[in-house]
Amino acid sequence: MVNWPLEIVRAVLLTAAVFTFMAVVAAMFGVLLERKVGGWIQSRLGPKHVGPQGLLQTVADTIKLLQKEHIEPRAADRAIFNTAPLVVAVAGLMSWVVIPFGTLGDRVLVVRDLNIGVVFFAAMASLTVVGILAGGFASNNKYALLGGLRSASQMISYELPLAMALIAVAMEAGTLSTVGIVEAQAGWFGSFAFRQFPAFVIFLIAATAEVNRVPFDLPEAESELVAGYFSEYTGMRFALFQLGEYGEMFAMAAMATTLFLGGWKGPVLPGVVWFLLKMYLIVFLLMWVRWTYPRYRLDQLLNLSWKVLLPAGLVWILITGYRVTF
Amino acid sequence: MTLGLTHFLVLSTLLFCLGLFAMLTRRNAVAILMGVELMLNAANINLVAFNKYVAPGALNGQVFALVVITLAACEAGVGLALVMSAYRNLETVHVDEINVMKW
């Protein structure tokens, strides 16, 4: 019999720990890294003045956002308007429940090793779009609504290739549990980045589209739609959208690490260090792409998903099935 | 009182009746589709509950629940395509205003 009070306390503590970790590491450090990498690629310096080398810039930004007035547009649907950022933030952070960070002794550091881990991850990634669509609708602003609709069509389209990549990996590993998938990879050439290379590429492209980053940032294209679905959001609610977005982006990078790069495995250094190294490698890749490529058009974006990635994913699943069976 | 089959059956009955009510009273075709989704979900709860409490030896209930979810996705896709088509041709999505056989 499960000890319910103990379970609930444990769940609350773990959630608080993971959310704090995410808020600090992903959102704060992530924003700083984004600006520093952007500055480096464009031969600028990036933030420099707050703290040593601009390290405290995000802290200052967060304090500024916390102090700001929270403005609700008069014609907005208030209940939905206020709930939407929470949905995005919670769904973005919930993806972290199934991600194994490393090992401590012979225990695996993971909030919950669900036996449907990969399905859970895909489900949480797909819930984000609901918050975005609701926020876009409730703002009662045509740019926000257009951003929300764009994001819905984009995220629904790219969920399918993402799921194809996940299915191919789960087939080869023979399990849906994330810990099981990490344990199925051994050594450099045993990692799924080599054995499942097409799935890796499909996953990276689809993940970039899922988290609305350049070259797939149509939902928030600031030169066309002001800021898309969060045009009307101010203060902490805006920060929650950003937190959800960065949380989701880091979750995608962590999932790519778990599924394809062998998770916490690596020589000499402890597991957590390897995990963070690999995760930041993927994050850096995403940032590199962001500051290098221009934005896609909506029809090109949908064509890429439905006419290239989805057929490629299906063919790769067939090949994987053949390899696993025979 | 422990959790038994009847609890789940009562829940699914209430959900089914709410879905049926939406189907009977709503004018908007999309709202009627939402009622259908509620009814399908009620049926799914029954399938999974019977699987656990009446025939736990096999997984046929869960398998059929998955089939129902797949068919619900099909139904939503085709139904919403019909709604869009009706809106484009007749400029309404209210089923009591869609009353001409041919335009």
Added chain:
Amino acid sequence: MGQLAAFIILSVVTLVSAVVVVASQNIVRSALSLIPTLLGIAGVYILLQAEYVAGIQVLIYAGAITVLILFVIMLTEHGTGARFRQVNEQVLPGTIAVAVLAALLMAVFFGTAWPRAAGTLPQYTATSIGTTFLTSAILVFIVTSFVLLVALMGAIVIARRER
């Protein structure tokens, strides 16, 4: 005991948001409250040891079908939820019919002694579901795949603008 409490909480969430789905005069609100309903049902599946079905429920129902519904509402309602009258003249007959049906179903459910076959659910159901789909339920699986394909093509053909 804990399970019963969990069931009651999940049922309340499910039913309250289902009532909002059915009764709200704002169509966007009723579509959005479909999401807590479906998530509550996913929780009920977890109580019934069907965690794979629960995952698929969240992925397909809450993540895809609801978004599709919201998408169509926003394209057809001029971006607002509350411009039109949402219910027809059948509220009273509908209520009576639904209440009678509920009473009948409850009577049947409480009056029947359900048999109980031997056996236990497997601990890890995803693999067993796959095995069932590819052995004893293979016909269902193939027919469902065809229905999915036909529905895909049908949706594209119907929704495409005629030139």
